[in-house]
Amino acid sequence: xxxxxxxxxxxxxxxxxxxxxxxxxxxxxxxxxxxxxxxxxxxxxxxxxxxxxxxxxxxxxxxxxxxxxxxxxxxxxxxxxxxxxxxxxxxxxxxxxxxxxxxxxxxxxxxxxxxxxxxxxxxxxxxxxxxxxxxxxxxxxxxxxxxxxxxxxxxxxxxxxxxxxxxxxxxxxxxxxxxxxxxxxxxxxxxxxxxxxxxxxxxxxxxxxxxxxxxxxxxxxxxxxx
Amino acid sequence: xxxxxxxxxxxxxxxxxxxxxxxxxxxxxxxxxxxxxxxxxxxxxxxxxxxxxxxxxxxxxxxxxxxxxxxxxxxxxxxxxxxxxxxxxxxxxxxxxxxxxxxxxxxxxxxxxxxxxxxxxxxxxxxxxxxxxxxxxxxxxxxxxxxxxxxxxxxxxxxxxxxxxxxxxxxxxxxxxxxxxxxxxxxxxxxxxxxxxxxxxxxxxxxxxxxxxxxxxxxxxxxxxx
Amino acid sequence: xxxxxxxxxxxxxxxxxxxxxxxxxxxxxxxxxxxxxxxxxxxxxxxxxxxxxxxxxxxxxxxxxxxxxxxxxxxxxxxxxxxxxxxxxxxxxxxxxxxxxxxxxxxxxxxxxxxxxxxxxxxxxxxxxxxxxxxxxxxxxxxxxxxxxxxxxxxxxxxxxxxxxxxxxxxxxxxxxxxxxxxxxxxxxxxxxxxxxxxxxxxxxxxxxxxxxxxxxxxxxxxxxx
Amino acid sequence: xxxxxxxxxxxxxxxxxxxxxxxxxxxxxxxxxxxxxxxxxxxxxxxxxxxxxxxxxxxxxxxxxxxxxxxxxxxxxxxxxxxxxxxxxxxxxxxxxxxxxxxxxxxxxxxxxxxxxxxxxxxxxxxxxxxxxxxxxxxxxxxxxxxxxxxxxxxxxxxxxxxxxxxxxxxxxxxxxxxxxxxxxxxxxxxxxxxxxxxxxxxxxxxxxxxxxxxxxxxxxxxxxx
Numbered sequence: 001x002x003x004x005x006x007x008x009x010x011x012x013x014x015x016x017x018x019x020x021x022x023x024x025x026x027x028x029x030x031x032x033x034x035x036x037x038x039x040x041x042x043x044x045x046x047x048x049x050x051x052x053x054x055x056x057x058x059x060x061x062x063x064x065x066x067x068x069x070x071x072x073x074x075x076x077x078x079x080x081x082x083x084x085x086x087x088x089x090x091x092x093x094x095x096x097x098x099x100x101x102x103x104x105x106x107x108x109x110x111x112x113x114x115x116x117x118x119x120x121x122x123x124x125x126x127x128x129x130x131x132x133x134x135x136x137x138x139x140x141x142x143x144x145x146x147x148x149x150x151x152x153x154x155x156x157x158x159x160x161x162x163x164x165x166x167x168x169x170x171x172x173x174x175x176x177x178x179x180x181x182x183x184x185x186x187x188x189x190x191x192x193x194x195x196x197x198x199x200x201x202x203x204x205x206x207x208x209x210x211x212x213x214x215x216x217x218x219x220x221x222x223x224x225x226x
Numbered sequence: 227x228x229x230x231x232x233x234x235x236x237x238x239x240x241x242x243x244x245x246x247x248x249x250x251x252x253x254x255x256x257x258x259x260x261x262x263x264x265x266x267x268x269x270x271x272x273x274x275x276x277x278x279x280x281x282x283x284x285x286x287x288x289x290x291x292x293x294x295x296x297x298x299x300x301x302x303x304x305x306x307x308x309x310x311x312x313x314x315x316x317x318x319x320x321x322x323x324x325x326x327x328x329x330x331x332x333x334x335x336x337x338x339x340x341x342x343x344x345x346x347x348x349x350x351x352x353x354x355x356x357x358x359x360x361x362x363x364x365x366x367x368x369x370x371x372x373x374x375x376x377x378x379x380x381x382x383x384x385x386x387x388x389x390x391x392x393x394x395x396x397x398x399x400x401x402x403x404x405x406x407x408x409x410x411x412x413x414x415x416x417x418x419x420x421x422x423x424x425x426x427x428x429x430x431x432x433x434x435x436x437x438x439x440x441x442x443x444x445x446x447x448x449x450x451x452x
Numbered sequence: 453x454x455x456x457x458x459x460x461x462x463x464x465x466x467x468x469x470x471x472x473x474x475x476x477x478x479x480x481x482x483x484x485x486x487x488x489x490x491x492x493x494x495x496x497x498x499x500x501x502x503x504x505x506x507x508x509x510x511x512x513x514x515x516x517x518x519x520x521x522x523x524x525x526x527x528x529x530x531x532x533x534x535x536x537x538x539x540x541x542x543x544x545x546x547x548x549x550x551x552x553x554x555x556x557x558x559x560x561x562x563x564x565x566x567x568x569x570x571x572x573x574x575x576x577x578x579x580x581x582x583x584x585x586x587x588x589x590x591x592x593x594x595x596x597x598x599x600x601x602x603x604x605x606x607x608x609x610x611x612x613x614x615x616x617x618x619x620x621x622x623x624x625x626x627x628x629x630x631x632x633x634x635x636x637x638x639x640x641x642x643x644x645x646x647x648x649x650x651x652x653x654x655x656x657x658x659x660x661x662x663x664x665x666x667x668x669x670x671x672x673x674x675x676x677x678x
Numbered sequence: 679x680x681x682x683x684x685x686x687x688x689x690x691x692x693x694x695x696x697x698x699x700x701x702x703x704x705x706x707x708x709x710x711x712x713x714x715x716x717x718x719x720x721x722x723x724x725x726x727x728x729x730x731x732x733x734x735x736x737x738x739x740x741x742x743x744x745x746x747x748x749x750x751x752x753x754x755x756x757x758x759x760x761x762x763x764x765x766x767x768x769x770x771x772x773x774x775x776x777x778x779x780x781x782x783x784x785x786x787x788x789x790x791x792x793x794x795x796x797x798x799x800x801x802x803x804x805x806x807x808x809x810x811x812x813x814x815x816x817x818x819x820x821x822x823x824x825x826x827x828x829x830x831x832x833x834x835x836x837x838x839x840x841x842x843x844x845x846x847x848x849x850x851x852x853x854x855x856x857x858x859x860x861x862x863x864x865x866x867x868x869x870x871x872x873x874x875x876x877x878x879x880x881x882x883x884x885x886x887x888x889x890x891x892x893x894x895x896x897x898x899x900x901x902x903x904x
Contacts, residue, residue, distance in 0.1 A: 014297045020311025048276035048312035065302030074240045076291025076324030085246025086274035098302030101777040106806045128784045131809040325553040332580045357583040466749045472763025500764035502726035517754025523692045528743030528776030537698025538726035550754030
């Protein structure tokens, strides 16, 4: 299963507003918006909610992280195979809040592909983005850590990081999708991301902390310009 | 919610035989045996299956691990609050396959208590058991790592480690339950654990890898001597 | 080799003011003050400087950390045996800036003892202190992390944490020395620590960042009230 | 300071045979062989011995690892600046026994360059090698982990991994040197590495565990074909 582009990827992080019952409610809202608009919306709920969400909605559900372990004697970890068994269809890797080792990224991308799971590798700048794209994930999501969770979108604060990443990856691995994130809040930010060449956005608090989550989702999707 | 003693705690680890749909099936089997016999049976499924299992059975469901993070900007981690939101009622901590830092154990025990979640801290010998019991979890589960996943029960291979741990903990923190584990396979092993003073057992492959899981569970429960 | 009490333990951390040539100079200054006053002064230089400092001064030199690895195929780590081979006579363990797992603390204390190396286990509160003391190190050094590197000494900001730790450890493991740290800057702070029952102090920036390091060291030593 | 090619890089790991006094003796032997033959020989002693070795020999001395921390409140870690202050002239990064995160590799390469320190990034296959070369270290050292410490040289067991890595890196970053390692024991292995296009070798036990270390070093250097 590959990532359908362009895409809005909603990372639920571990917020209480998107955990447990709220994770399920938000996933269903995303599904509703995706169905109404035809947009590609992906949700990444907290790990304990993964199977419950995946068995309840009909849009792609991704894990937020995978450990490089084999199924079995690895208590307290999450193997890629457990993510598969939960019904999820992909995973984020190397999020700035959960960085992993370079050999792990390489092996997990290969393992995910063999299990028909998609991978989005998060990065922090064009240099790391190209390094990660070279290992062949479905997508790279570039997010300057200092802008994550903030009020100003990366597309406004640092558009060059987006366009540089797009250009650098296109020149070596054109098949790898490029997302951007950090501070993305509305349809204008999404439209700007697309204009800069990105295949979509990765965002969290902009949706999770919104009062009217449905309105925000509809606005974000409108920015995809479909 | 505290651990009802004596108890059989079934750690599903990350085995494929107890992941996804199989996690749900095994949890339901444990629930059935608990209801039929009145025994205290606790299940600890893989993290992605936690909410799904917790919302489907009426016996205590524990996580296998908790990260020392706050809910929010901690993508790819699992906060104690996420475990609570998933509907689980407790967690293992410091399993030999997922050791954590001593200050983390201390803080997570306190945090779990404030959330009405039970904690079972896994240890590897009497010295570490007493250190962990001093921090006041609901239970300590002593498991010599070299016997985990093996064919010989700790109660046969090293009964002294069980009785020493029981004695040492009883003398300083009598309210902390003592479980033992590693190689536990059948009712005889459970009976021996109880005879050595333990309040139950923690086991995994003995159940997860069994051909007739129901028969094994019934046998284990019989060892509690109720 | 055991820690001679009461003691001033100077943690050089990784400051440039106490790294490389400066590590050597500061260690020699500490040696001079120790010899002039007869006080027990221990230095813990940055890891790359350990053998050079240990071969150059005649006061106890401790590592700041040890990894739980065996000598051999463990590139980039530091085994307790490497610390021994460097000529050092002890090590800090579990500093708040380098926390380790509880089973590691247990095993490293035993390994250090077998190699005649002293261990000072750093902790953050009385509960963790008792847990660590139960594993039998030479000393426990309690340091509230929020006061480390600050301007107010733990002995002023939170004297109860020192006296509670002293009392709790004395009642279970009276042979374990108790140090305190965080914000300790001068002889008055040291005198207060001793008055609260501590066997000395662990400090860093108070010495490392001082303009007149010799004067500060002389003042600190005076607080030991010898 | 850059790596002079072709080079023999001797990783002392944490072996007792190359720790403390033995680290110094082995480094002096390497220096002697380098001077006699004019070959480029680099030594990477255990971390506690770094400053002592760097102040005692006149060949390049590298650390085996660097932590991504700033100098200061980072007890028990080793900042790149501490490596610089110790007198070393470079560092290995991401050795298979001490893997680090991809963003750390990126940042540490840049930091090392600003401090005039050389970096050799260890990798495990051509894919990871290209990813790491893209971040611009002085060298990449490809070592299949399963061959490390073994009796068969990578150049015999898996020559394709060497030539593939050389070809892949030359096509994208020709200025990055390519070393190979794992099982390298003698001059024939070195000659084969050079024949496969490598700029030298990284080895450990072949030298450290040798009875006649001088003879082995002379043989290795002869393989450089100078």
